[in-house]
Amino acid sequence: MSVFGLTAFDLILILVISLSCLYGTFRGFFSEILSLLTWIFAFYATFNLDIILYPYLFSFIETEIVRLWVLRLSITVVALLTGNIVKRLLVRMVKTNFPGNVFFGLGFGLLRALVLIAFIIMILQDTAIYDQPWIQESIFLDQAENISDFFKFILLKNI
Template sequence: MIDYIIIGVVAISALIGLFRGFFPELISLLSWIVAIWSGWNFSHVIEPYLAGKIGSPALELWVARGIIFVGVLLVFGLLGQLIALLIKKTGLSGTDRALGLAFGVARGAVILGIAVLFARMIDLDQEPWWQASRVIPYGEGIASTLHSILPEQVSQHLPAVEQADTTAGEPAG
């Protein structure tokens, strides 16, 4: 059952990539990364304007981060619309959609890897359905790669992930 859910998530991600296209998907991903980074690193620019207006310095910090986050997403959203229009006008939409499909599959795989990282934090990897899965071992391989590239401040809070044997569950012979 879990394998069908995982395959469904990857398939939905792939279809979204196919319909939206590669460049809009790439702009969307970059916008979230830049928005989070900008909100975290430039909240000090907005924070003085909020000083004393909310009542809690911690809340003012998070509101400033939120304002920057939303602002960056809006700017990237406009940029994404412009790029989508240019792609449509140039006739590259078929190539863009095919690349979008590949991007969607890759995104689905990363989602699986992230899900495995979080599932291992709450010991779901000990469950019988986890052990019986034929797809989760691939997710463990992705999770292992993700774990290795995360900053140490993040990865130290996550359980180590051993690369699983992807032949698990296959008959011997």
């Protein structure tokens, strides 16, 4: 089923971007920059610590790919929780009321959406869902893959 030529996956991507931008607008710049840094930290930790921790954790899961993604999900959750605690402490210490707070909050909401899209694409690429027509026929699939490749290159190759 498609709406205006958009697949369900296109609508999901549009929803992720719209909600993230709206959320960022209401939260403001300082909170959003700390959130973005938390997501980048989670992304970096997930795809660098998975290799280190793989031999030691979740050995009861026999399927290799499931074990890897359970580990990655666990690392992501721990990194996001840790980053969120630090962010809340910093936001309480610093009050931010400057004119660009809303505008820059919107911009950082957009960046967060791009990071989320990169996560979605990387997860889907390791599953059979990725080959489904509602994803492969997506208008925005090429752009979403480019976003994912960009974050992989920047965070995994240069840091």
